[in-house]
Amino acid sequence: QHTAELVKPVSKLAVAQNQGPLAKTVSEMHGQWDSFTFAPIRESQVSRAMTRRYFEDLDNYAESDIVIIGAGSCGLSTAYVLGTQRPDLKIAIIEASVSPGGGAWLGGQLFSAMVMRKPADAFLREIGVPYEDEGNYVVVKHAALFTSTIMAKVLQLPNVKLFNATCVEDLITRPSSEGVRIAGVVTNWTLVSMHHDDQSCMDPNTINAPLVISTTGHDGPMGAFCVKRLVSMGRIEKLGGMRGLDMNRAEDAIVKNTREVVPGLIVGGMELSEIDGANRMGPTFGAMALSGVKAAEEALKVFET
Numbered sequence: 001q002h003t004a005e006l007v008k009p010v011s012k013l014a015v016a017q018n019q020g021p022l023a024k025t026v027s028e029m030h031g032q033w034d035s036f037t038f039a040p041i042r043e044s045q046v047s048r049a050m051t052r053r054y055f056e057d058l059d060n061y062a063e064s065d066i067v068i069i070g071a072g073s074c075g076l077s078t079a080y081v082l083g084t085q086r087p088d089l090k091i092a093i094i095e096a097s098v099s100p101g102g103g104a105w106l107g108g109q110l111f112s113a114m115v116m117r118k119p120a121d122a123f124l125r126e127i128g129v130p131y132e133d134e135g136n137y138v139v140v141k142h143a144a145l146f147t148s149t150i151m152a153k154v155l156q157l158p159n160v161k162l163f164n165a166t167c168v169e170d171l172i173t174r175p176s177s178e179g180v181r182i183a184g185v186v187t188n189w190t191l192v193s194m195h196h197d198d199q200s201c202m203d204p205n206t207i208n209a210p211l212v213i214s215t216t217g218h219d220g221p222m223g224a225f226c227v228k229r230l231v232s233m234g235r236i237e238k239l240g241g242m243r244g245l246d247m248n249r250a251e252d253a254i255v256k257n258t259r260e261v262v263p264g265l266i267v268g269g270m271e272l273s274e275i276d277g278a279n280r281m282g283p284t285f286g287a288m289a290l291s292g293v294k295a296a297e298e299a300l301k302v303f304e305t
């Protein structure tokens with residue numbers, strides 16, 4: 001009988017236990033704190049509310065249309081454009097960190113304001129982020145306003161799932177007429193990926209997808225993952241390596257060079273600078289947003305053919 005009770009649908013349990021009047025609006029709670037109570041819950045309901053959905057998502061997205069690796073400013077911009085323009089495509093975002101957003105929570109160093117050079121102001125208008133117009137560039141009062149706004153829009157899309165605290169630790173490949181094409185990603189919990197050396201083997205998980213978009217940032221503990229892997233698998237000969245800072249050259253180059261680097265793998269954002277030997281731009285983010293727009297456009301070409 002106990003087991004039968006546990007497997008009752010969550011909605012029925014909630015109805016059965018939901019006794020007494022509960023406030024319907026926040027203002028109805030004002031001045032009522034002495035008699036205040038939450039609706040009752042059993043702990044297993046919380047566990048099941050989370051795990052059931054997560055495992056359904058893992059099951060559903062094991063075959064995705066597109067995997068975006070990295071939820072920094074470029075990856076989120078890519079996801080926003082693709083997810084809104086093609087609600088029919090199933091898009092998984094894999095982010096190694098617990099907190100998505102990459103380097104776009106601050107404008108540079110510890111400073112709040114985020115600079116975007118025109119014409120990237122068009123992207124800010126598209127997602128509804130206010131800015132101050134300074135002529136050739138615009139300034140968002142806090143980088144977190146850009147990042148939280150685009151993240152909220154992306155996370156609300158029914159066809160997009162963000163798996164954070166999850167790392168891409170390899171690429172799935174298939175022989176093809178072009179040599180090898182990328183056909184998905186190999187994932188693991190980031191904490192596991194970080195401990196392969198001191199824990200016994202824990203094998204990874206996989207997501208099949210006809211198209212992968214890598215936006216893992218420039219080289220670092222996690223960054224530039226896919227392009228480094230392309231070298232070690234002999235798919236590209238060597239990396240150009242990111243060059244010194246030149247804002248004007250860097251931003252144009254990143255947007256122009258956003259492309260399908262090998263069949264099935266589009267690279268965008270600062271990860272590209274490692275392949276092409278492009279300059280870095282430092283704290284100006286227009287190229288990240290517009291590289292995302294271009295990566296999405298390149299992806300849509302793949303799905304149109």
Ligand code: AHZ
Pocket residue numbers: 069070071072073074075094095096097100101102103104166167168169215216217218222223224225268269270271280281282283284285288
């Ligand atoms: O956690 C990383 C970050 O959120 C994530 N990532 C990296 N490797 C991963 C892996 N699996 C899953 N193997 C991974 N996720 O990718 C995200 C990259 O975000 P980012 O902000 O570092 O890169 P971006 O290209 O979107 O933006 C770059 C912003 C920069 S760097 C820079 C400079 O150094 O001059 N200037 C700008 C504007």
